[in-house]
Amino acid sequence: MQLATDTIRAAVHTALSEDHAADDVTTRWSVPEQMDVEAVMIAKQPGRVAGLPLTESVYDAIDPSVAVRPAVADGDPVRAGQPLAWISGPARSIITGERAALNFVQRMSGIATLTSAFVAAIGQHEVKLLDTRKTAPGLRALDKYAVTCGGGTNHRLDLAAMVLLKENHLAAAGGVRSAVRRVRDGMAATRRHLAVEVEVTTLAEAYEALDCQVEWIMLDNMSTDVIRSVVEQRDASGSGCRLEASGTISLETVADIAASGVDALSVGALTHSAPALDTSLLISPFEPQEQTVRP
Secondary structure: OOOOOHHHHHHHHHHHHHOHHOOHHHHHHHHOEEEEEEEEEEEEEOEEEOHHHHHHHHHHHOOOOOEEEEOOOOOOOEOOOOOOEEEEEEEEEEEEHHHHHHHHHHHHHHHHHHHHHHHHHHOOOOOOEEEOOOOOOOHHHHHHHHHHHHOOOOOOOOOOOOEEEEEHHHHHOHHHHHHHHHHHHHHHOOOOOOOEEEEEEHHHHHHHHHHHOOOOOEEOOOOHHHHHHHHHHHHHHHOOEEEEEEEOOOOOHHHHOOOOOOOOOOHHHHHHHHOOOOOEEEEEEOHHOEEEEEO
16 A cells, blocks of 8 residues: 555644644744754664655655655664664754654554564464554554555455445344345445455354355454354355454464464454554754854
């Protein structure tokens, strides 16, 4: 997944607006107006980096004279103390943009780091690690991009991307078979064709969904033994349906579930519970005679 320029600009505009970056009274009153400095953004712990294009956009919005030189690329592993980007230009502009730039990089790198940990735990199993729609409101594209930086795969981006019949849909529609029939009637009436996935919580629902020949079945909060039973039934039937395991999958359990024969695992924690990667932005120390002050 690539981040569209408009998406980046919109996120940066919102961040700078809520921070009232144009009226940074502390910086304006304490930092010499004509001072130019060098700064470095560093990782303070090991992880996987994401969000550096947002840093460039933050400073382009605040002051195009600020130069941002990435030291690594999104998706790269980083160690504690490793530079992520070098930033040079007017001290006021660099300090004003510091928090917004770090907020993006910390959150997105945290998501990429947790995702990469799950990918590593899955190991050699041929299973896709999927994200969910459990993202920060207004930041979904950024969150999902960060997942790809960690080696994960994006599930549906929004409600229009595919049909995903969940618990409340099934309850309202009268069960799996009724819900699938109604969806197919709706697609026929509107001349649209989308992949259909059904979330199930029992073996009976899973077998019913297999009979409906949907494209995907989500096995929610099922034990590994039950998941294997559904996999065996799917394989014996010759169905081309793909199976997705979901629900409270952790780093401790993901390998066993990946070995069950499912095609994908979806983990909401990738975006709703990833701890931020600790990063810092520091102006290089200068002796007074070495400070660069523009005339």
